[in-house]
Amino acid sequence: MKNQTQDKDLILTPEKRKGFGEWWEGELDSPLVWITSDFSNWSGPYEGDNPDSKWLNPGLRIRRFTEKLESARFFGDSFPYHFVNYGPGILAGFLGGRINFDGETMWIDSTIGEYENLEGELSLERGNRYWRLVEELTDLSLKESKGSFVTSITDIGGIMDVLSGMRGVNRLLKDLIRKPQEVKKALKRIKDAWFEAFEYFSDKLLSQQGCMVAWNGVYSEKPTYTPQNDMSCMISPERFREFSLGHIKDITERIDRTVYHLDGPGAMKHLEDILSLEELNAVQWVPGAGAPGGANPNSPYGKNRGMLRWVEDLKKIKDKGKSIELSVHPDDAVPLIQELGPENLLLKIRCKNCEEAESIYEATKCVGMK
Numbered sequence: 001m002k003n004q005t006q007d008k009d010l011i012l013t014p015e016k017r018k019g020f021g022e023w024w025e026g027e028l029d030s031p032l033v034w035i036t037s038d039f040s041n042w043s044g045p046y047e048g049d050n051p052d053s054k055w056l057n058p059g060l061r062i063r064r065f066t067e068k069l070e071s072a073r074f075f076g077d078s079f080p081y082h083f084v085n086y087g088p089g090i091l092a093g094f095l096g097g098r099i100n101f102d103g104e105t106m107w108i109d110s111t112i113g114e115y116e117n118l119e120g121e122l123s124l125e126r127g128n129r130y131w132r133l134v135e136e137l138t139d140l141s142l143k144e145s146k147g148s149f150v151t152s153i154t155d156i157g158g159i160m161d162v163l164s165g166m167r168g169v170n171r172l173l174k175d176l177i178r179k180p181q182e183v184k185k186a187l188k189r190i191k192d193a194w195f196e197a198f199e200y201f202s203d204k205l206l207s208q209q210g211c212m213v214a215w216n217g218v219y220s221e222k223p224t225y226t227p228q229n230d231m232s233c234m235i236s237p238e239r240f241r242e243f244s245l246g247h248i249k250d251i252t253e254r255i256d257r258t259v260y261h262l263d264g265p266g267a268m269k270h271l272e273d274i275l276s277l278e279e280l281n282a283v284q285w286v287p288g289a290g291a292p293g294g295a296n297p298n299s300p301y302g303k304n305r306g307m308l309r310w311v312e313d314l315k316k317i318k319d320k321g322k323s324i325e326l327s328v329h330p331d332d333a334v335p336l337i338q339e340l341g342p343e344n345l346l347l348k349i350r351c352k353n354c355e356e357a358e359s360i361y362e363a364t365k366c367v368g369m370k
Helices: 014-025 051-055 058-069 129-145 159-167 169-178 180-209 230-234 237-254 265-275 307-319 330-340 354-368
Strands: 032-037 074-076 099-101 106-108 257-263 282-286 323-328 345-351
Touching (some): 014 032, 032 354, 058 129, 074 354, 106 159, 129 180, 159 169, 159 180, 159 230, 169 180, 169 230, 180 237, 230 257, 230 265, 237 257, 237 265, 265 282, 265 307, 282 307, 307 323, 307 330, 323 330, 330 345, 330 354, 345 354
Parallel strands (some): 032 345, 257 282, 282 323, 323 345
Antiparallel strands (some): 099 106
C-alpha cells in the first residue's frame, strides 16, 4: 500500500470516490478505513501564537497548513483536506453576535436580550468581520490547494446551538418552558440564515473544486453537511421533537448528503428520533470526553479504547439502513468490523507512526473482506 501524500493524482483516486459514493448511498460492502499518522487537518494550535494570529490571519493559517502537509502521510481511504475552522457555530458571528477566540476554540457572547427586541435582528450580515474572515480563508485555501487537498465548508453550527450561544444556555433552557413561541420564531430566523450561508459557501466549493467536505471531511460530489444539536444532551426527547427535530429534518431534505453528529451519552436518548429521518444518510457517533471510546487528549491516538461499549446502539443505526462514521482507537478497529459487519462503515483511525498505520490498514482490510 502506498502512503497517500499530497500528489494530486493520489489523494482522490476513482476507487476512493466510488467507495465514498457507495457509503453515502448505503451500498458499501467493505469498510472505508481512514488512517492518518499524527496529522491535524487545520492550522493550529501553534506554540507561541496568540489567539489573534492563530484565528484572524488567513494568510498565516493557510501557510502553516501547507507546511504541515509536506511531511504528512495518509493511508487507506483518507486524503488531505483543509478545515476552514472558525470554531463551532460561526453563524452566530454572521448574525451580528460577538465571538471570543482563545488558544483552542471560540466562544459566543450571550448578546440576545428580550425576544421582543429581535425584530430586524438575527439576519445574516454578509460582509461583516466574521463573514470576510471565513470567505478569505476559503478563497485562499481553494487557490493554494492546486489539487493537493480538498477545502472544507466552515462549521456553520447547529441551529439550536447557535441560539444557545447567543442567548445563553441557562436562559434558553428556561425559555423553552416560559417562552416557547418566541424561541420557535428565533430558531426559524436562524434556520433561514443557516441555509443562506450554507448555499453560498457550498456553491463556491462545488463550482471551484468539483466536490466538497464538511468539517468531518467525508468526500462528496454533491452538497453535504453534518447537522447537529449538542444542546440536545440537556433536553428531553419531547422538547427535542418540539424545537429541533423539524429543523434537522429540513436540512436532511434540502441537502443531498447529511451525517448527523450525535455527540455524547446524553444525546443517545434522541437516537430513535434521528433515525426516523428518512433522508438522513448517516450518523457520526462521538462518545465524548471520558466516555468509553471517547476523546482522550493525553493519548497519542486522541481516542480511548472502548467503542465496543456502544455496539448495540450502533447496530440500531445499521438496522435502519444508515451508514456510520466513527473515530476509533487502533485496537478497536478490527473488533468493531467483526461485531458490526463491514457494510456501510467508515472508521477513522489516528496512528502513532507509519508502520502502525500500515499494519492497521492491512488488518482491517482482511477482516473487512466479505
